[in-house]
Amino acid sequence: MSLMCAILQALELLLIRNYIPQRSFFIALGHDEEVSGVNGAQKISALLQARGIQLAFIVDEGSFLLDGFIPNLQKPFAMVAVSEKGAINLMLQVNMTPGHSSAPPKETSIGILAAAVSRLEQTPMPNMFGGGPLKMALQQLANEFPFPANIVLSNLWLFQPLVSRLMERNYITNALVRTTTALTMFNAGVKVNVIPPVAQATINFRIHPAQTVQEVLKLAKDIVADDRIQFHVLNAFDPLPVSPSDDQALGYQLLRQTIQSVFPEVNIVAPGTCIGNTDSRHYTNLTTGIYRFNPIYLQPQSFSSIHGINEKISVQAYETQVKFIFEFIQNADADPRPVPHLHEL
Numbered sequence: 176m177s178l179m180c181a182i183l184q185a186l187e188l189l190l191i192r193n194y195i196p197q198r199s200f201f202i203a204l205g206h207d208e209e210v211s212g213v214n215g216a217q218k219i220s221a222l223l224q225a226r227g228i229q230l231a232f233i234v235d236e237g238s239f240l241l242d243g244f245i246p247n248l249q250k251p252f253a254m255v256a257v258s259e260k261g262a263i264n265l266m267l268q269v270n271m272t273p274g275h276s277s278a279p280p281k282e283t284s285i286g287i288l289a290a291a292v293s294r295l296e297q298t299p300m301p302n303m304f305g306g307g308p309l310k311m312a313l314q315q316l317a318n319e320f321p322f323p324a325n326i327v328l329s330n331l332w333l334f335q336p337l338v339s340r341l342m343e344r345n346y347i348t349n350a351l352v353r354t355t356t357a358l359t360m361f362n363a364g365v366k367v368n369v370i371p372p373v374a375q376a377t378i379n380f381r382i383h384p385a386q387t388v389q390e391v392l393k394l395a396k397d398i399v400a401d402d403r404i405q406f407h408v409l410n411a412f413d414p415l416p417v418s419p420s421d422d423q424a425l426g427y428q429l430l431r432q433t434i435q436s437v438f439p440e441v442n443i444v445a446p447g448t449c450i451g452n453t454d455s456r457h458y459t460n461l462t463t464g465i466y467r468f469n470p471i472y473l474q475p476q477s478f479s480s481i482h483g484i485n486e487k488i489s490v491q492a493y494e495t496q497v498k499f500i501f502e503f504i505q506n507a508d509a510d511p512r513p514v515p516h517l518h519e520l
């Protein structure tokens with residue numbers, strides 16, 4: 176929400192200064208991002224496609240200036256998400272004969288389903304470290320760590336098994352190395368003394384970039400391993416393609432340039448994966464350059480306030496968001512050629 180306001184406020188500032196852009200900019204603000212974007216972003220994207228429009232790149236929310244997410248890394252760094260996890264909303268259902276609770280059968284629909292979802296929760300999907308942009312990000316960050324972490328991260332060919340295990344230790348970095356399994360809904364029973372005929376549970380999987388919907392469904396079926404349980408895929412999509420982040424990648428380099436100008440204290444801009452989903456996934460038909468970055472600092476302690484209690488942004492952080500968008504639009508307008516990244520010796 177704050178990013179949307181910052182975009183509008185930055186545009187207002189540009190208008191006040193009579194700014195006339197050289198290239199075309201499209202501002203697409205969907206009204207239903209939090210409930211899938213099907214009637215907003217998806218329709219906007221279809222309309223632009225019907226008008227024959229191709230985009231150089233797009234920028235959306237989804238990643239931040241990260242501060243304190245990796246132990247021993249003292250300084251914050253900017254993570255521009257060049258990919259986004261896929262997702263499956265899977266409904267499991269058990270149908271059993273209803274009856275009087277005074278003489279219950281050995282197993283009920285609730286018991287069977289509870290055991291199945293518990294097996295899913297207790298059996299994490301495989302650790303896929305090395306199969307997405309994360310490895311590249313850690314290699315770029317290596318020199319920011321003190322000894323011996325710098326040596327470990329510079330030699331992932333040797334230490335990959337160790338680092339992949341360390342990433343599992345907290346639930347946020349864990350989400351970067353595997354498909355996550357979240358039990359989000361459970362419905363069964365309407366009366367205290369009736370054995371319910373139907374029990375339903377919904378599981379929200381977020382798919383690691385190195386896996387597909389079909390692979391995750393197969394793993395889930397193998398874990399559940401109970402023919403009495405029906406699988407209903409409510410909706411699903413594969414992880415998003417990885418957008419370029421090399422020296423020629425216009426959108427990525429413009430973000431890097433603007434981050435270095437607005438946040439001079441940040442040394443590293445690294446590519447990453449967005450663990451949530453954004454409206455940007457509806458625009459893959461218009462560009463191969465999709466970048467997710469919100470120019471604010473995020474600390475682990477404020478992560479739980481996203482979609483949680485007391486979600487907030489400081490006035491100063493909001494002002495910096497506006498400044499970032501204001502500069503970014505002008506940087507993107509200045510020169511169509513990418514700004515090369517200067518490697519330090």
Ligand SMILES: CCCCCCCCCCCCCCCCCC(=O)N[C@@H](Cc1ccccc1)C(=O)O
Pocket residue numbers: 208209210211236237238239241244245254312347348351449450451452453473478481482
């Ligand atoms: C090298 C270590 C780095 C540590 C990385 C830490 C990353 C922490 C940042 C993660 C924040 C992710 C927030 C993404 C915003 C997503 C917005 C959102 O909530 N979208 C909904 C969209 C949706 C999708 C499908 C149905 C309904 C809504 C979502 O649930 O993903």
